[in-house]
Amino acid sequence: MGQKIKAAIIGPGNIGTDLLVKAMRSEWIEPVWMVGVIADSPGLARAQELGLKTTADGVDGMLPTMREDGVQICFDATSAYVHAENSRKVNEQGAVMIDLTPAAIGPFCVPSVNLEEAVAAQAMNVNMVTCGGQATIPMVAAVSRVQAVSYGEIVATVSSRSAGPGTRKNIDEFTRTTASGISSVGGAAEGKAIIVINPAEPPLIMRDTIHCLTVDEPDQDAITESVHAMIAEVQKYVPGYKLKNGPVFDDKRVSIYMEVEGLGDFLPKYAGNLDIMTAAGLRTAELYAEQIISGAFVPTSTAA
Amino acid sequence: MNLAGKKITVHDMCLRDGMHPKQHQITVEQMVTVARAMDEAGVPMIEVTHGDGLGGTSVNYGFPAASDEEYLTAVCKEMKNTKVSALLLPGIGTVDHLHMAVDCGISTIRVATHCTEADVSEQHIGVASQIAGLDTVGFLMMAHMIEADELVTQLKLMESYGATCVYITDSAGYMLPDHVTDRVALARKELKPETELGFHGHHNLAMGVANSIAAVAAGANRIDGSMAGLGAGAGNTPLEVFIAVCDRMGIETGVDTFKAMDIAEDLIVPMMDEIVRVDRDALTLGYAGVYSSFLLFAKRSAAKYNLSSRDILVELGRRRTVGGQEDMIEDLALDMAREAGTI
Numbered sequence: 083m084g085q086k087i088k089a090a091i092i093g094p095g096n097i098g099t100d101l102l103v104k105a106m107r108s109e110w111i112e113p114v115w116m117v118g119v120i121a122d123s124p125g126l127a128r129a130q131e132l133g134l135k136t137t138a139d140g141v142d143g144m145l146p147t148m149r150e151d152g153v154q155i156c157f158d159a160t161s162a163y164v165h166a167e168n169s170r171k172v173n174e175q176g177a178v179m180i181d182l183t184p185a186a187i188g189p190f191c192v193p194s195v196n197l198e199e200a201v202a203a204q205a206m207n208v209n210m211v212t213c214g215g216q217a218t219i220p221m222v223a224a225v226s227r228v229q230a231v232s233y234g235e236i237v238a239t240v241s242s243r244s245a246g247p248g249t250r251k252n253i254d255e256f257t258r259t260t261a262s263g264i265s266s267v268g269g270a271a272e273g274k275a276i277i278v279i280n281p282a283e284p285p286l287i288m289r290d291t292i293h294c295l296t297v298d299e300p301d302q303d304a305i306t307e308s309v310h311a312m313i314a315e316v317q318k319y320v321p322g323y324k325l326k327n328g329p330v331f332d333d334k335r336v337s338i339y340m341e342v343e344g345l346g347d348f349l350p351k352y353a354g355n356l357d358i359m360t361a362a363g364l365r366t367a368e369l370y371a372e373q374i375i376s377g378a379f380v381p382t383s384t385a386a
Numbered sequence: 387m388n389l390a391g392k393k394i395t396v397h398d399m400c401l402r403d404g405m406h407p408k409q410h411q412i413t414v415e416q417m418v419t420v421a422r423a424m425d426e427a428g429v430p431m432i433e434v435t436h437g438d439g440l441g442g443t444s445v446n447y448g449f450p451a452a453s454d455e456e457y458l459t460a461v462c463k464e465m466k467n468t469k470v471s472a473l474l475l476p477g478i479g480t481v482d483h484l485h486m487a488v489d490c491g492i493s494t495i496r497v498a499t500h501c502t503e504a505d506v507s508e509q510h511i512g513v514a515s516q517i518a519g520l521d522t523v524g525f526l527m528m529a530h531m532i533e534a535d536e537l538v539t540q541l542k543l544m545e546s547y548g549a550t551c552v553y554i555t556d557s558a559g560y561m562l563p564d565h566v567t568d569r570v571a572l573a574r575k576e577l578k579p580e581t582e583l584g585f586h587g588h589h590n591l592a593m594g595v596a597n598s599i600a601a602v603a604a605g606a607n608r609i610d611g612s613m614a615g616l617g618a619g620a621g622n623t624p625l626e627v628f629i630a631v632c633d634r635m636g637i638e639t640g641v642d643t644f645k646a647m648d649i650a651e652d653l654i655v656p657m658m659d660e661i662v663r664v665d666r667d668a669l670t671l672g673y674a675g676v677y678s679s680f681l682l683f684a685k686r687s688a689a690k691y692n693l694s695s696r697d698i699l700v701e702l703g704r705r706r707t708v709g710g711q712e713d714m715i716e717d718l719a720l721d722m723a724r725e726a727g728t729i
Contacts, residue, residue, distance in 0.1 A: 235445050237713040242502060250506045254480040274444055277477040281502040282706040291713035293445040327720040335445060339717040 087371035088152040090115035090177070092141060092168055093159035094125025096246065097182060100348040101157055101360040102129060108364060110371035114151055117144050141168050148175050154374060154381055155367050158183055159360075161248045162255050173206045173384040178370055181209040182363050183248070184255040190267050192216060193365040194315040195223045201369045204379050208366060211263040212256050213249075213355035214238030214277060214290065216362045217323070221292040221338045222268030224312035225329075228304045230297040234270030236260065237293075239278040241285030244353035253277065270294065288342040288354035289326075296334045305329055305336060319361045321345065322354055387603055390636030394602055397431040397584070397610045398424055398625055400654060401461070402473055403617035405437035406679045407662050410450035414460045420653055421461045424613075425468040427645035429625075431494065431608075433471045434461050437618070437679060438710070439498065440472055440487055441479030446713050447679075455486055462491030469493035473525070475710065476506045481513050488517055496553070497544075498525035500708045501532050504540040508547045515548025523584070524549035527709045530560040530675055534572045541573050551582035551608060556597065557709055559590030559619055559672040563600040574605030584608035587623040589615055590672025592664055594623030595631055602637060614650035616658065619678030620668035626650040670696045674703030683712050687719035692728050 089111050091098045098116065105113040116129030121138040130136050135151065137143025144153070156172045157180045158165050165185035172179055181188060188207030191200035192215065200208055210216065218236035225231055238260075249256060257275045264273025280286055309329055316323040322343030330337040344350070344357025351357075373379035401417050417434060424432050434457050436442035436450050443449055450457075454472070462470050471494035472487040484495055495514045497507045507524060514522040524544025529537055541552045554569050561569075566585065573583055585601035587594040587610070598609045611628050615621025626646040633643045655661075664672075667685060671678050676699050684702070688695035698719055707714055723729040 233445075237446050237710075239711060239714070245506075247505075250503075251508060253476045253506050254482075254509060257477065257480055276444065276446060276710070278708065278710040279477070279500065279503050279506065280706070280708050280711070281500065282708075286705075289714070289717075291446070291717065295445070327717050330716065330720070337445075337716065339713070339720070 085375050086110055086112040087154050087374050088112050088114045089155040089157065089367060090117060090144060090148065090153045091157045091159060092117040094118040094123055094129060095159065096349055097356055097360055098157070098159035099125050099128060100356060101159060101363060102132065103347040104360055104364050106132065108368060110368040111155065111364065115144050115148065115153060117141055141171050145171060145175060148172070148177065153177050155180065155370060157363055157367065162252055169207050176381050176383040178381045179207045180363050180367050181207060182359055184212050184252055184259040185209065186211070186259045186262070190263050191366050192219045192263065192267050193319060193362050194220045194312060195267055197366060197369055201366070201373060206381065206384055210359060210363050210366065211267070212260045213240070213359045214256065214275060215260040215263040216358045217288065217290045217340065217342050217355065218292050219263050219268040220312045220316050221309060221340065222264050222270050222294060224308045225294040225296070225305055225336055226269030228301055228308050231270040231294045232297050233272045233274070233295040234264045234268050235274040235276070235293045236264060237276045237278065237291040238355065239280055239286070239289040240355045241288070241352050242279050242281035243285045244288070244349070244355055245279050285350070285352040287352045290340040290342065292338040292340070294336045296336060300331055300334060300336050302331050309338060319365045320354070320358045322351070323358070389602060391638070392602065393638045394632070395430050395608045396625060396629065396639050396641060397433065397471065397608060398429050399433055399610050399612040399622045400616045402433035402435045402437060403622050404612055405450065406618035406682070407616060407621070408657070408659060409682065410437055410448040412451060412657070414452045414456055416657060417457055418460050418464055420649070421468065422464055423649045423653055425465050427649060428641045429468055430640060431469045431471055433473060433496070434458055435472045439475045439479050440483035454483070455490060458487055458490035458492060471496055473498055474510055475499070476510050478710065481510055484510060484514060488520060494521040494523060496523040496525045497549070498527055498555070501526045501529045501537060501540060504543040507544060511544060511547040511549050521551065522549050523551040523553060525553040525555055525586070527555045527557045528677065529554045529556060529569060530558060530565060531706070534569045537569055538573050538576045541577065545577055545581050551584060552577065553584040553586055553608070555586040556588055557677050558675045559588030559593070559678055560675040561597055562591070562593060563596050566597045566600040567604045570601045570604035570606050582607055584610065586610035588618065588672070588678045589620045589623060590664065590668050590678065595628050598623045598628055599631065613646065614654035615662050616654050617662070617678070619671045619681050620664040621662040624650070667695050667699060670699045674700050676703045677707065677709045680712065680715060683715040687716050691719045691723040693719055693722055693726070698722065
């Protein structure tokens with residue numbers, strides 16, 4: 083295997099660690115740094131065991147050496163509140179930021195829908211929307227590429243155990259950012275997002291319902307075919323992305339019922355909401371890496 | 387039980403929980419008429435919003451006849467003494483909706499979460515508690531699903547975020563008076579003395595009034611109900627009945643009993659699309675511990691896919707679904723129909 087692009091993961095929590103496990107398998111990405119803020123965090127210890135450099139001093143702990151360590155891609159798996167600072171700092175060092183928080187500073191990327199377009203824009207910061215957005219926007223897009231959608235609405239139901247403190251404190255950011263992605267990436271004229279947290283034991287697998295209202299009578303055959311084709315695209319990076327029921331057609335309403343099971347790399351399988359996020363982030367990074375290796379894209383420092 | 391002389395605050399739900407049986411189609415004019423009558427009868431608090439709270443307008447829960455902003459603006463400006471509240475479920479509504487409702491003139495915001503998930507309300511309760519003069523309430527739904535001690539831990543979280551009143555909410559109408567007594571008494575003991583404590587009942591097992599009296603006896607001072615029981619499932623605690631019982635027991639609500647009866651009979655009952663009562667499906671909600679606003683969704687899916695609505699509701703209970711999962715109902719009905727070989 084040829085050259086890989088070196089990457090850093092910021093945030094050694096559940097998401098960062100799951101991303102690390104996935105990135106270790108990548109043909110394009112080589113994780114070399116794990117950045118945390120708590121010295122004795124288990125996530126940093128695990129990363130160290132896997133041979134990564136680690137720091138508990140946040141991004142500042144990596145900045146002095148990240149250029150000589152060859153880091154060209156960073157993933158932020160912390161929170162929306164600290165993301166802007168993290169992004170500014172690593173961009174200054176010439177590394178692209180893949181944002182897994184709902185900060186949404188950069189353009190949205192939902193790999194099955196707009197990966198090529200998003201990477202071709204060569205933005206130094208790209209945002210992965212939200213877990214609910216990754217799971218549902220492909221379905222909105224599957225309908226809107228067939229015919230005009232006046233309104234797209236999604237309901238994401240996640241198990242209580244998979245909703246971490248970041249999501250809980252940021253729940254408004256989830257609904258706003260997801261709604262925004264439903265329209266800007268999904269192609270619905272208007273978007274709405276709802277999230278429900280369910281504490282049942284054993285934990286339920288992430289469920290997503292997608293309702294689209296079409297402008298004209300829905301073309302049932304074309305939409306059904308488009309939905310199945312889009313599911314196959316998402317399954318390339320999230321094999322557990324499954325259609326449970328639908329599309330159901332009721333006048334101009336098109337409803338699609340999905341279930342998302344994770345790979346169970348580090349996170350449990352029921353946490354498909356987190357798995358689809360890490361998988362989408364890595365998929366995006368891999369395309370950036372291909373572009374960097376081929377010379378099509380040269381990440382440059384954004385320092386003044 | 388001697389509760390004579392005890393003062394409580396009743397809170398009418400017709401114009402919010404009552405939106406469920408009305409499929410969110412109560413008109414602005416009807417809201418204003420009902421609200422004026424409540425004001426005239428001395429009802430201290432009423433709630434006005436989409437049935438699923440601010441921002442509830444959706445395919446999933448139903449599109450209302452008017453926006454929350456239109457309802458709240460129209461009602462708030464007509465009230466002489468009655469205070470208006472709005473409900474907000476984080477995950478559905480946001481802080482932006484909260485600010486809008488405050489601008490419309492609400493006096494109380496009630497931030498509701500599932501009983502185990504109080505921490506998703508931190509952002510909203512925190513913001514509300516910083517708004518001068520805004521009565522900030524934390525509202526724990528489906529409170530029958532956890533034990534009293536766990537429930538109190540969650541109530542205290544809401545109190546710590548800045549709620550000055552917290553609610554134990556029997557969304558499924560599942561609780562019996564002893565369940566209410568245990569939960570309310572422990573909460574009263576553990577919460578700060580100045581924190582108000584409320585109970586919101588549903589009448590699915592016809593225990594609304596009995597449970598609300600049990601709540602008052604155990605230390606609750608705010609009680610939700612709705613005139614003629616207009617609310618989800620078999621409705622809320624029928625407020626005119628509760629007021630009459632309080633009157634007999636010497637519990638002071640400040641509401642005119644006969645005027646309350648007149649609102650129920652002359653204004654609310656004529657508004658009903660179907661009489662809100664303990665029918666077989668509503669009884670199933672209470673029996674199986676299912677979120678009351680699932681009722682009409684289950685009836686519709688049962689009709690569409692030729693299934694028994696009771697079977698759907700029982701299965702929703704078995705799967706421990708929570709408030710807000712209305713989208714699960716058609717999905718489940720499709721599974722059941724496939725299993726039955728009818729699709």
